[in-house]
Amino acid sequence: MTPMIEAKNVHKYFGKDHILKGINLTVQRGEVVVIIGPSGSGKSTFIRTLNRLEAHSEGTITIDDIELKDGANLDAIRKEVGMVFQSFNLFPHLSVLENITLAPTKVKGLSKGAAEKLAMDLLTRVGIPGHANKRPAELSGGQQQRVAIARALAMQPKVMLFDEPTSSLDPEMVNEVLSVMKELALSGMTMVVVTHEMGFAREVADRVVFFDHGQILEQGPADDFFSNPKEERTRVFLGQVIRH
Amino acid sequence: MSLKKIFPLLGAGALLFAFFLGIGPILNLLPEPISPNANLLRDGAIATVKLTAISGFLGFFIGLALALLHRADYRILRLFSNAVVSAVRGTPLLVQILFCYFALPVLLPFMTLNEFSAAAFALALNTGAYNSEVFRAGLNSVHKGQLEASRSLGLGRIQSFVFVLFPQALRFSLPPLMNNLISLLKDSSLASSIGMLELALAGSRISSESFKPVPVLTTVAVLYFALTSIMTLCAHWYERTQK
Numbered sequence: 001m002t003p004m005i006e007a008k009n010v011h012k013y014f015g016k017d018h019i020l021k022g023i024n025l026t027v028q029r030g031e032v033v034v035i036i037g038p039s040g041s042g043k044s045t046f047i048r049t050l051n052r053l054e055a056h057s058e059g060t061i062t063i064d065d066i067e068l069k070d071g072a073n074l075d076a077i078r079k080e081v082g083m084v085f086q087s088f089n090l091f092p093h094l095s096v097l098e099n100i101t102l103a104p105t106k107v108k109g110l111s112k113g114a115a116e117k118l119a120m121d122l123l124t125r126v127g128i129p130g131h132a133n134k135r136p137a138e139l140s141g142g143q144q145q146r147v148a149i150a151r152a153l154a155m156q157p158k159v160m161l162f163d164e165p166t167s168s169l170d171p172e173m174v175n176e177v178l179s180v181m182k183e184l185a186l187s188g189m190t191m192v193v194v195t196h197e198m199g200f201a202r203e204v205a206d207r208v209v210f211f212d213h214g215q216i217l218e219q220g221p222a223d224d225f226f227s228n229p230k231e232e233r234t235r236v237f238l239g240q241v242i243r244h
Numbered sequence: 245m246s247l248k249k250i251f252p253l254l255g256a257g258a259l260l261f262a263f264f265l266g267i268g269p270i271l272n273l274l275p276e277p278i279s280p281n282a283n284l285l286r287d288g289a290i291a292t293v294k295l296t297a298i299s300g301f302l303g304f305f306i307g308l309a310l311a312l313l314h315r316a317d318y319r320i321l322r323l324f325s326n327a328v329v330s331a332v333r334g335t336p337l338l339v340q341i342l343f344c345y346f347a348l349p350v351l352l353p354f355m356t357l358n359e360f361s362a363a364a365f366a367l368a369l370n371t372g373a374y375n376s377e378v379f380r381a382g383l384n385s386v387h388k389g390q391l392e393a394s395r396s397l398g399l400g401r402i403q404s405f406v407f408v409l410f411p412q413a414l415r416f417s418l419p420p421l422m423n424n425l426i427s428l429l430k431d432s433s434l435a436s437s438i439g440m441l442e443l444a445l446a447g448s449r450i451s452s453e454s455f456k457p458v459p460v461l462t463t464v465a466v467l468y469f470a471l472t473s474i475m476t477l478c479a480h481w482y483e484r485t486q487k
């Protein structure tokens with residue numbers, strides 16, 4: 001089987017700033033890859049190129065055998081790639097239910113009834129079936145992020161991207177989001193997760209990738225990576241985040 | 245659409261209806277020179293509201309179109325939008341009205357407009373230019389993550405605008421749009437300069453024919469004030485439904 005994501009020699013420039021310097025990363029179907037690394041190392045920029053919120057400057061990205069370019073195949077890929085943001089980005093003018101049903105009805109042409117049924121199933125799956133008719137602002141951060149996950153899942157994506165999904169949450173809400181992500185990983189979803197949650201990485205990741213200065217400095221299976229990092233920079237970084 | 249949301253609209257309709265129902269009988273009760281001219285004043289007020297409604301309606305869409313052109317990918321469209329807004333903001337409304345009525349037909353013979361259309365056209369363009377700045381600010385105030393979320397869900401550019409950006413921008417924009425509409429109602433009095441019979445021109449005619457400017461112009465001012473108050477009230481109701 002071909003890999004789900006194949007990024008080859010991906011470069012990104014913002015003006016003159018060379019932010020991604022030749023990223024090569026292959027993600028197999030069903031694999032969970034966690035990306036860690038210091039602030040400003042290009043983690044967000046890279047994960048955002050995977051659904052073309054940022055266009056890469058050089059190299060190729062292939063998702064589910066479709067090359068990521070502007071034009072018609074971009075829409076095809078965006079339907080297959082779900083994204084969860086640090087700041088949730090729920091639509092504040094819509095109810096929780098409408099947040100979830102918007103894309104399935106408008107993009108996939110699902111009937112309102114079918115979309116609502118799907119939304120309720122997903123809200124049950126992420127553990128908040130009782131809040132369907134509330135506005136996002138009425139929910140806690142952890143609940144909002146779970147709605148955002150449900151909203152992305154409603155498009156039945158083949159890949160889920162997470163950019164620091166728990167970083168803006170109060171500590172007591174981090175686990176409710178991580179456990180939803182854990183369940184998702186166990187269900188076989190292909191996931192790319194940027195996070196500082198080392199416990200999650202250790203427990204759930206198939207592979208950990210360490211970004212530094214726009215490059216992948218080191219990667220490996222989660223156990224190896226944490227017990228026996230090869231690069232000095234990785235050791236320093238792990239020492240810092242784990243102590244926190 | 246819940247009843248709560250359309251209440252301000254229903255309220256505005258009801259108040260305007262009451263205004264036009266009541267204005268004739270009330271003006272008839274007043275002494276000379278108001279009561280003999282009650283019909284003229286009422287027709288003037290109706291014309292003012294019509295002019296405001298039509299140019300306000302068009303100005304809403306002109307404003308939205310100019311704001312969208314300002315965000316267009318093509319530089320030429322952005323320049324066009326900026327040029328229109330600068331031209332309108334940098335010249336007096338009175339000159340714009342006179343231009344649409346007297347000069348436009350000379351330049352473009354098919355644009356020969358009657359008084360009402362010329363005034364409505366000029367007012368729509370004028371309020372549209374000011375509305376475009378309101379829409380620009382409204383669209384800018386929507387967090388950029390909203391568009392990213394919408395696009396990453398697979399919604400296209402137009403769908404993202406219609407379902408995600410615009411509803412949020414409109415919410416920010418409605419109070420200042422309402423202020424522009426109130427200004428428009430008052431500014432529509434400049435249509436009298438091309439002989440369009442609206443409330444101000446009716447007042448000025450009655451005043452000069454009767455030689456009684458104080459009661460006549462006071463009545464006209466009170467009628468304008470009543471109309472703007474109705475609009476202010478509806479804006480307040482709207483803001484309360486937002487809480």
Ligand SMILES: Nc1ncnc2c1ncn2[C@@H]1O[C@H](COP(=O)(O)OP(=O)(O)OP(=O)(O)O)[C@@H](O)[C@H]1O
Pocket residue numbers: 014017019037038039040041042043044045046
């Ligand atoms: N739109 C942009 N324009 C210009 N520079 C940008 C833009 N987005 C990101 N950068 C720069 O690219 C670099 C990498 O940023 P990025 O957000 O990818 O880092 P990160 O690894 O996600 O960091 P963090 O852990 O703080 O989220 C930073 O130096 C940032 O200033």
Ligand SMILES: [Mg+2]
Pocket residue numbers: 043044045164
């Ligand atoms: Mg980041």
